Amino acid sequence: MEHQVKILAVDDRYENLLALSSILASSHYEVICLQSGEEVLRYLLKEPADHIAVILMDVQMPGLSGFETVELIKQRKACQDIPIIFLTALSTSIEHVLKGYHVGSIDYLFKPVHPEMLRKKVDAFVNMHLNHQKIKAQSELLHKRTLDLEETNRKLAEADEKLKQQNVLLEQWVEERTSELVDAHEKLLKSQEHFKKMFMLSPSLMAIRRLPDLTYLEINESWKQYTGYGDEILGTKLNLLRTEQGDYVSSDEVIHNCKVKYETKSKEVRTALLSTEIIDIENESCMLQVAVDITESLRFETEMARLAQLNLVGEMAAGIAHEIRNPMTTIRGFLQLFRENDRNMQKQYIPIMLEELDRANEIITEYLSLAKNKQSHQQAENINRIIEMLLPLIQAEAVMSGKHVHYEFAPCPDIQLDDKEMRQLILNMCMNGLEAMHVGGKLHLQTYQEQDHVVLLIGDEGTGIDEHHLEKLGRPFFTTKDEGTGLGLAICYSIAARHHASIEVQTSSSGTTFYIRFPLPNSPE
Known part of the structure; x- marks a missing residue:
């Protein structure tokens, strides 16, 4: 594999290395600048010696001198053939020059070095290095091929004799097995192709x-x-x-x-x-x-069960509400009349009767909210405006229970909403969130636009909803509270359905978050 030739320039002065790099800049080799003998030795331990064409070594350096460094380099067998040129501006005596040749250098130059002369010397060593590498590679390749050829000839001679003896038997065997193998191969290919298609598709x-x-x-x-x-x-x-x-x-x-x-x-x-x-x-x-x-199938089954139950409750509510409310109104009128005329009855019985009738009326009202044919008066409204009107009430409820409300409203376009139903949905879900948290918990309210939807986020920091209860959310009469009819969240789901909105739930041990996504006008539902 070809590699880039490297020139090691060693000098403790950075400006000298910079000058050498500038003089020797070439696309044919890479100049590696090192500032001490120790760095040179470490570099040669990591990098192959046959990548280095020549080393330009300063004589006077702190620590290991150039002479000492070269002596150590030459002790390593892999580095003995690397050409080394000493560069010095101080040691110009013949003794130092002879010492340089003695330790293993092939040239000794005095600074300032003539740039053109240095380039030509380096280029000559690079060319020698490249030629040496080519000759070495060709020699190794030739030797390997010679050995391979000798081994091949020997094996061919042995195999030729065996082939002659087995040729007749082999031809007979091939004729008998060829047909079987072709058939088996075709069947195998077809089987593999069928399996691959079935697997991938x-x-x-x-x-x-x-x-x-x-x-x-x-x-x-x-x-x-x-x-x-x-x-x-x-x-x-x-x-x-x-x-x-x-x-x-x-x-x-x-x-x-x-x-x-x-x-x-x-x-x-x-x-x-x-x-x-x-x-x-x-x-x-x-x-x-x-x-x-089967995720979508399970969701579909759960949604179908919830819608079937909602439809049943709605039909029942629509059928009985009219028949029950009329006599309730009449009875309430009489009780009010009795309260004004009979003090004893007022003190003992009438307040209890009125309280129970109010409760029955509240339940019937919630039933009607679930009715499939309930009229929804929707018009262009901004959801941020509705939440801002309800925010003081929600904050007051949070303060009374020792909790906090954090809200963040992004600009959102107007969408088709029923103001009264949206108030009911937001209040129901916020009150549920506050009730789910301990003292100090924080209720999160956020609105933002997401592609073709306006999203309302309502999150609490409670203990989360049990996984087994998730699929029952939104079903009438299902509640985890000690008190309650289990209709509040079902009404929220019914309101969302009438607004063509979806409700997504994410829950964990650190809280529950509801995402109500309302489609923008003229967007696919």
Whole structure:
């Protein structure tokens, strides 16, 4: 392999090295500047000596002198043939010159050195070095080829005799086996092609991993698309698959349709049905992993269950609300009348009756909020304005419970909103967040625009929501509170649905964050 020729310039004065570099600047070689004998010795220990064409060595240097350095260089067998030229401005006596030749130099120049003469001397040594390297390489190559040729001739002579003896038998065997091999080869190629197409084009996530260390050998396009990991995962042992109990899938475990979780490159946790099988590839034991992603199916089933329950509650609420509210209004009127005329009844019974009727009326109102055919009066509104109007109320509630509210509103375009429903949604979710935190917790409110959506973020610093409860969020009557009807969050989901908005939940032990995304006008829902 060709390498760039190097010239070592050694001088303890930086200005002298700079001058030498300027004089010897050339594209045919590289000038390495060193400032002491010790640096030269260290450099020669690290770099191959046959890369160096000549060393320009200053005689007078602190530490090791030029003479001492050259003596040490010449003691190393690999460096004995490197030409060395001494440069000095002080030691001009014949004794020093003879000493320079004695220790191993081939020339002794006095400063100031004539630039053209120095260049020509260096160029001559570089050319000699290159010619020497070429001759050496050609000699080594010729010697190797001679040995190879002799060995080849010997083997050919031995093989020729054997081939003559086996030629007849081989021809017969070839004729008998050729047809079989051709057929088998064609079948193998077709089988490999079919497997490759099925593997690469399968909608299931498929990976081939070496046993027992589970190193990735191959992954298909579906694996890349779903997990976000591309060819960079090949050759690694990254295990993405966990059972529902949180354990990694065992390397020697053969399973079929086992429900597992896997984390994508973007940290999204998805669900899949995993099947594994141990296979042999080129006499190597491997595991074939086939996973069918069911994340969207599970979400669809959960959403369908929630919508079915919402639809049932809405139909029930719409059907019974009118029949119940009318007699309630009549009874409340009579009770108010009794309260004005009968002091004894007022003190004992009427306040309790009125309180219970108010509660029943509140529940019926919440039922109506879930009704599928509930009218929503939407118009162009700015969500920041609505939140700013509610902010004093939210802050007051937070102060009363020893908590804090942090808000950050970015400029957002107007979107189609029902003012009353949005107030109800924001208050419900903020109150839920405040109730989920201990004293000192901080409620986060934020708005911003994200592509074709306006996003409302409501986050708390509570203990988070249990994973088993996540899929039940938004279902009527589901609540983790000691008191409550379980309709508040269901109403929020219903309001979001009427506004064609989506609600995304992110939760951990450090808190829960809700992202409500409202589509901009004229954007795809």
